[in-house]
Amino acid sequence: MPQDTPLIRFGVIADPQYADIEPWLETDRYYRNSLAKLRDAIGVLNEEDLAFVVTLGDLIDRGAESLAPVLEIYGALRHESVLLPGNHDFSVAPEHLGEVHRRLGMPAPWHEFLRGGIRFVIIDGSEVSLFSTPEGDPRHALAVERLRALEQAGAINAMPWNGGMSEEQHAWLEDALARAKVAGEPVVVMGHYPLYPENQHNQWNCERLVALFDRSGNVLAYLNGHNHEGNLGRHGSTWYVNFKGMVDTEHDNTFATVAIFADRIEITGHGREESRSLPLKP
Numbered sequence: 001m002p003q004d005t006p007l008i009r010f011g012v013i014a015d016p017q018y019a020d021i022e023p024w025l026e027t028d029r030y031y032r033n034s035l036a037k038l039r040d041a042i043g044v045l046n047e048e049d050l051a052f053v054v055t056l057g058d059l060i061d062r063g064a065e066s067l068a069p070v071l072e073i074y075g076a077l078r079h080e081s082v083l084l085p086g087n088h089d090f091s092v093a094p095e096h097l098g099e100v101h102r103r104l105g106m107p108a109p110w111h112e113f114l115r116g117g118i119r120f121v122i123i124d125g126s127e128v129s130l131f132s133t134p135e136g137d138p139r140h141a142l143a144v145e146r147l148r149a150l151e152q153a154g155a156i157n158a159m160p161w162n163g164g165m166s167e168e169q170h171a172w173l174e175d176a177l178a179r180a181k182v183a184g185e186p187v188v189v190m191g192h193y194p195l196y197p198e199n200q201h202n203q204w205n206c207e208r209l210v211a212l213f214d215r216s217g218n219v220l221a222y223l224n225g226h227n228h229e230g231n232l233g234r235h236g237s238t239w240y241v242n243f244k245g246m247v248d249t250e251h252d253n254t255f256a257t258v259a260i261f262a263d264r265i266e267i268t269g270h271g272r273e274e275s276r277s278l279p280l281k282p
Helices: 034-045 064-074 094-103 138-152 167-182 206-216
Strands: 008-013 052-055 080-083 111-115 118-122 187-190 219-224 231-235 238-242 254-260 264-271 276-279
Touching (some): 008 034, 206 219, 206 238, 238 276
Parallel strands (some): 008 052, 118 187, 187 219
Antiparallel strands (some): 008 254, 231 238, 264 276
């Protein structure tokens, strides 16, 4: 019998990508309109009983000055707000790169927290990238090497607007999953970049993370944005849910609530986001 009481309910927003610039009509992105969409989404989510609302990156499209109007709207959110950066959040002047995580109120670029008996793990797929650090930084040089290797291998996600993770972060993630398993805690991992199915938007180290989740066996779902079209897949016992980008279309909004039950994940989509019921393996 289905379990009728969720372990937790939370809200999800992906890719508002606000900037005070003209729309990019070829991709149907209306940057200025994201402020009104955010207000509407937060108004709806404020009426819900939620543990928190997570925004899966790309709060802005470009320019450090774009963030203040967005954060002002989030000030009306009555729930805990969990923010993480996407690639566009680093489209700022070099002197502002080191401020991105702090301005989003993050305790650390990658971190974890426990809610409703579920371990939520935030990863930083922009850590090793061409945009999150200035030229001359060792991580920037590492990103150049990784992208070149992916290009030479003909990888579909060998794109300069994707990124990856350091060995340090990989080790931390593996340890976090292992600790959660010992504690009997199911895990939900959240990041900006897709990991599965194969897509040109996927994080550079996606196959390695999918294999880790498979070995771990306790990751219920991985939630992300970045690919504005959205996507869905399952590998092993993990669901991979790619939420659609809010910045797309002139007027149609997109956001969701997620309820995790003992036997399933229920996604209630608003606007362009699809509603789904995802069964969990016992």
